[in-house]
Amino acid sequence: DGGITQSPKYLFRKEGQNVTLSCEQNLNHDAMYWYRQDPGQGLRLIYYSQIVNDFQKGDIAEGYSVSREKKESFPLTVTSAQKNPTAFYLCASSIRGFTEAFFGQGTRLTVV
Amino acid sequence: AQRVTQPEKLLSVFKGAPVELKCNYSYSGSPELFWYVQYSRQRLQLLLRHISRESIKGFTADLNKGETSFHLKKPFAQEEDSAMYYCALSEGSGGSNYKLTFGKGTLLTVNP
Numbered sequence: 164d165g166g167i168t169q170s171p172k173y174l175f176r177k178e179g180q181n182v183t184l185s186c187e188q189n190l191n192h193d194a195m196y197w198y199r200q201d202p203g204q205g206l207r208l209i210y211y212s213q214i215v216n217d218f219q220k221g222d223i224a225e226g227y228s229v230s231r232e233k234k235e236s237f238p239l240t241v242t243s244a245q246k247n248p249t250a251f252y253l254c255a256s257s258i259r260g261f262t263e264a265f266f267g268q269g270t271r272l273t274v275v
Numbered sequence: 276a277q278r279v280t281q282p283e284k285l286l287s288v289f290k291g292a293p294v295e296l297k298c299n300y301s302y303s304g305s306p307e308l309f310w311y312v313q314y315s316r317q318r319l320q321l322l323l324r325h326i327s328r329e330s331i332k333g334f335t336a337d338l339n340k341g342e343t344s345f346h347l348k349k350p351f352a353q354e355e356d357s358a359m360y361y362c363a364l365s366e367g368s369g370g371s372n373y374k375l376t377f378g379k380g381t382l383l384t385v386n387p
Binding site: 207 | 281284309318319320321324361374375376377378379380
């Protein structure tokens, strides 16, 4: 079953801890993206990667970090420096140079 | 810089009525524009893109470069059209730093 998978679906974190959200795709897509979705804010781009071992900051990268060691994986780490981490996080992928993005089901992160 | 504006957070119409979801953009280059839709409990997915000039589920959208708009229209709304709609803008295809920017979204409710 091809697609893009995010895990876990729900995640709870204590304040001051780092946490990593997983995103895996088996669509053979070069490009991958992380968005944050907040009520009334739409989707805001955190980081994106066009190719393995390369990534760029999006509009709200502060307090987040990513890696792209494998084509199929693009994990997002929410660090303790992120001041307001409670949100719904969406991962997406696309063929490089082709603009339809496919989205995962999302991870809801709650800081307690 | 890219910017996408969806002026209406909420839009409510009756079944059978025409519907128009507004989207305006600001971009200095040659834009590629999309409409994405998120039905309840489903993934965000592509509805249509301006370069295809297609009609999907009865929806159409025309790019108006003079007015920098990409409004989504349907002549007769159906209850199953109720969803969150996002307008999105990307740099021209083939760009080395492809980036997809979303508006804040419009929640469409079609009443029986």
